[in-house]
Amino acid sequence: MVFEYILKMNGIDPTTDLTIIQNIDFGVTAEAFVGGTGDYTVEFEPHATGIEKDGSGYVIASLGVDSGYVPYTCFSALGSYMKEHPEIIQSFTRGIQKGLDYVNSHSSEEIAKVIQPQFEETDDDTLKTIVERYHSQDTWKTDTIFTEEAFELLQNILEEAGVLEQRVDYDALVTTQFSK
Known part of the structure; x- marks a missing residue:
């Protein structure tokens, strides 16, 4: 969906100008x-x-660079769960923020070394290259805030792909209280 959205942004019709x-x-x-x-x-x-x-x-090219900050990863919880367990949500959010702080303050080599055990099938040099690419593309945000701009972009992509029947209000689905 992101690929097709980028094509359309650049005047390419994915249904007539090429075959996907x-x-x-x-x-x-x-x-x-x-x-x-x-x-x-x-x-x-x-x-x-x-x-x-x-x-x-x-x-x-990078779809992530060309599309803007699409929230590829976000975490969901029921409102009732957040109300009953705010300390768990806060701790989880702090943990994600610590990870963002780490990747934004360490070298590609340092990051690759730390994450290597999670990617045993990928050699050190390839992993370092991937992390360097992510660094150079500004892939990682500096905070955990799911912005209204990113939310609207996601809805635009879903709507353009024909899978979103009705847009949703940002404040109805997103809370930034734990990130702030």
Whole structure:
């Protein structure tokens, strides 16, 4: 949806100006591309860097950069749970903030070393390259606040994709009290 939204923002109609192959399992799109299917592919890491490292292709753009701050990851809780357990929500939010503080104040090499155990299948050099790319693209926010601007962008993307029937008021779904 984000890819199609970016195409449309740039005057490209994804239904008439190109063919998007969507019947390949997401886990094997990199292999399909390397095997000759398609002229371009949209990949998450570590597949994008893997394609570059083996000489099969190049990363030419970042959907995250071109789309703006799309909230790819957000956390949800029932209002009743937040009301009954504010200390848990606050502690969780502080933990996420500590992670953001870390990635925004340490080198790519330091970050790669710390997260390596979570990515055993990815070699150190590839992991460092990925983290460096994220740093250079300003991927990580500095705080946990889900802004109204990001919320509206997400709704624009969902609406443009035809999966959002009715827009929702920011204040009805989002609280920033724990982040603040």
